[in-house]
Amino acid sequence: MHDEAVAHEFQYASASHQADTAVAGMWLFLATEVVFFGALFLSWIFARHFNQAGFDAGAERSELEIGTINTVILITGSLVYSLGVVLIEKGKTRAFIMCAAAAWLLGLAFMILKFAIEWRHDLDRHMFPGADFGITGDLAGGAKLFWSFYFFGTFVHGVHLAVGLGLVAWVILRVWQGAFSAAYLAPVLVVGLYWTFVDIVWLILYPLIYLIGRAT
Amino acid sequence: MKFWLAQASTSAPESDYLMLALVLASIAILILVFGLMLIYAFKYRATNRMDRGQIMKKTWRLEIAWTIATMAVFFGLFVWGADLYVRLFRPPAGALQIYVVGKQWMWKIQHEGGQREINSLHVPVGRKIQLLLTSEDVIHDFAVPAFRIKHDVLPGRYESLWFEATMPGTYHLFCNQLCGTGHSRMVGEVVVMSGADYENWLAANGAAGTLAEQGKILFMRNGCSGCHGSNGAGGNQSNSTVPAPPLAGLYGSPVTLVDGQVVIADDGYIHDCILTPEKRRVASYPPIMPSFSGILSEDDVLKLVAYIKSLAPEKQL
Amino acid sequence: MSVAEIEAPATAESYLEDGYTLRSWLLTTDHKRIAILYMLTITIFFFIGGIAISFVRYNLLEPQGMIRSAETYNRLFSMHGVVMVWFFLVPAVPVTLGNFLLPLMIGARDLAFPRINLLSWYLFVIAGCVLLVALYAGGVDTGWTFYTPLSSLYSKGHVALAAVAVIITGFSSIATGLNFIVSIHRLRAPGMTWYKMPVFLWSLYSTSVIMVLATPVLAMTLLLLTFERIFHVGMFDPTIGGDPLLFQHLFWFYSHPAVYIMILPGMGVVSEIIPAFSSKQLFGYKFVAWCSVAIAVISFLVWGHHMFVTGQSVYSALVFSILSFAVAVPSAIKIFNWLGTMHKGYIRFDSPMLYALGFIGLFTMGGLTGLYVATLAADVHLHDTYFVVAHFHYVMVGGMVSAYFAGLHFWWPKITGRMYPEMWGRAAALIIFVGFNLTFFPQYIVGYLGMPRRYHTYPPEFQVWNVLSSAGAAVLAVGYLLPLLYLTWSLLKGKQASTNPWHATGLEWQTPSPPPTENFETTPTVTEPPYNYLPAEALDRHA
Known part of the structure; x- marks a missing residue:
């Protein structure tokens, strides 16, 4: 902590009291997110259990390569942001900005691969479960369910990632302006927690979409 | 009142x-x-200044x-x-089975003898009756307050509900699950009759064959017999182009599925085999049974189920 | 509980005087001002929901229905349900009284995250606007429960809009719950240990746990529903292998605990008022406190009791039935403890106490009839009849709205610095109690006789009960309008309130009425146990 008293809101005893509380609040928020996505994953697994053949027929058409590259991209993004946090704790503000910017670019790369390329491929192949759905026959029903979950799940995850991109950009800006530094790290930590959480969601989506169907 | x-x-x-x-x-x-x-409130009102004595500390x-x-x-x-x-909710053995299909906004009822009625259900007094309920669209709920029974009627599955009426008369039949605009019009009556009256009623409303007979016609017309044999005897090289499981005696017997699970072939299972065969496929036959979802209505499926149930197991020699 | 040292900050200006511009209200982060904003907003929704149900009761005067169109009727009761559940009952006590009092009661200057608190109000307002758009466009006709596949594939109403409104208000609710939990953990004044907290805080804490852990499931469920509604393909569609019952499981996983979101804060309010007006310690403090937690925990495990006749397995029905009985035990314990508090007290009958006693009476009746529908075979007969309607109105309206009014009258002097007219308060409490019973008791009977819920028309033999109920509703409407009038009047003409008009304990009564923006001049230090009422003092006051 710096010598000069750092500003804090009047309900807190000190700046560190406020910072610790902010981190605690983010953990609790992430708990709500776990329940939020938990309901999705539960529905997904439940539906697959009763329509396994159809789900697997649907999953075979997913783009394993893009999915795998995207997984690597996201994990790397988390890693470099976390590295940045270690660096800014040691006062290396510029290094943090480099790391956070790299994480931001990786996040953007994920979005482009996922939505501009993969979704486009999927739509071109009539994988959207609408009237001209590309899978016909007995297994069409289950495959439709799979692709419904696919588009829904990746969309909701994408929205979370978009929020994450906004937050990381904001952190970079404020660090650049000198508002956040080793003396006042709470927002940097809080955004980092969220950023990593979004990756963890993807680490569950990835096997659900690309792997389980191919394994059987 | x-x-x-x-x-x-x-x-x-x-x-x-x-x-x-x-x-x-x-x-x-x-x-x-x-x-x-x-x-x-009266005794301990604040204006009453009587001594309260010791107040309990340990509670x-x-x-x-x-x-x-x-x-x-x-x-x-x-x-x-x-x-x-x-x-x-444990269906009794030997009950008279009646089929109920709910749709927006009416009750369609089919008796085993092929008699059909809408928004009314005629039953004999003093006999155990088992209703098999299904819906063509949304969730309905079959409720007869005078019998103190009700059960949800779900699309895509068979639910069972039984009762034994004890008093001739006419009673309300309600749909108790909000099912859209006409929910409150989805009402009818349950007419409980003496055994003799019921027989008369059945005779007077005689239809083109029993439910099972109507099912047999559908069985032929929709090509079921092509694979499963003309009397549901099952398909093999001698009588059919493809191997298909025998249906005679299927009802109520255990079936092993491809994933090793063993289920009892009840109404719901046969219903699912016709409409969504890929969901619970039987083991040791090739997966070639097509889905009849969208081709057969719930009414038709009911008739087919009734037909398959009527097929006696092959006689043991 | 008293405070070691608080000088009366006579010079500090109250939170109401801290800026008079619209901006100073709309951009405030003061928990007390946000509570006022919320209070105004939920009052509007209370009356919107009330108007909708007035038409419903009017329609039911005649068996063939006074309103021509069944579709209109369905939209009216659906709107009543959606508005009253998510835009009045769920927020009611937590966001108004809870928001105002939580920091005061723990001796803090504000909640942990004041801007998130303001954000939650804005989310609520946005959600309300979306809902009003849905209403204006024609409303929904699925009931507040949005059962699939009616809602997803068959309804002609604006299901997606209404669902989005509920999702947004859900996030508002999550923000509030999160703020409360973190504040209670992190901002308690020195000496304010868990067992020194008023029971109201225990109940708010339990409520917040439910808000934070159940609401996200509702949000996801309704998002899935919205997806299916918009694209006409989806997870609950039985024709492609989806399961409409999955929706019900997920929906009730939120919505049963939500029932406790609606009643726990009310129990907390009553636990403050009964000791204050009996001038006696709360009987069995630790039991009452932990009962709130127990209710919150068990409430997550009882959702299946809404589905006893859907064809779920008999085993799960048995488990859900016994757990539903289990969740009623802590409520019963609370009622006995409130009675124990009155025993040998010095009871005064000011309006808050009358409302609180009304709460105990109506909640007991609601709770007892809850046993009927938790009993498996009885539920088979009563499910989806007017019996159920009466049951949950006794709990949620008889219980929660009475408790809300009790708390509103109790803390009105603290919130506004004015006293309300006592005689009017008592009169309204009585009218509400009588009107309520007249409205809903006949529904128990007509429900037992078999009248289904949500019926636009009904067999003529049920008419007597429906007319009685509608007549009661008219009385009840008067009862609800009265407080609106005299409380508004008191803002202008009411007597100035003193710091502690009820001679109550608790930190909020040690700071001026209305409190200054920073709540306390110096952070209080708590040394005494809660509800440290001294009967001797009470005697002196009335000597």
């Missing part, structure tokens, strides 16, 4: 005894709570006492209610 509801089924008096027990328990508790509240004995008393009463009620419920 009507306070009491006709008891027209064997379970109705039982349900009412349970209800009465609940009412008596509630009245006792209400008298206790309201009584204490009023007595304390946990009382707390444990009323916690245990509450739990004991609750547990008794639970057991009573559960016992009747379990019997209500």
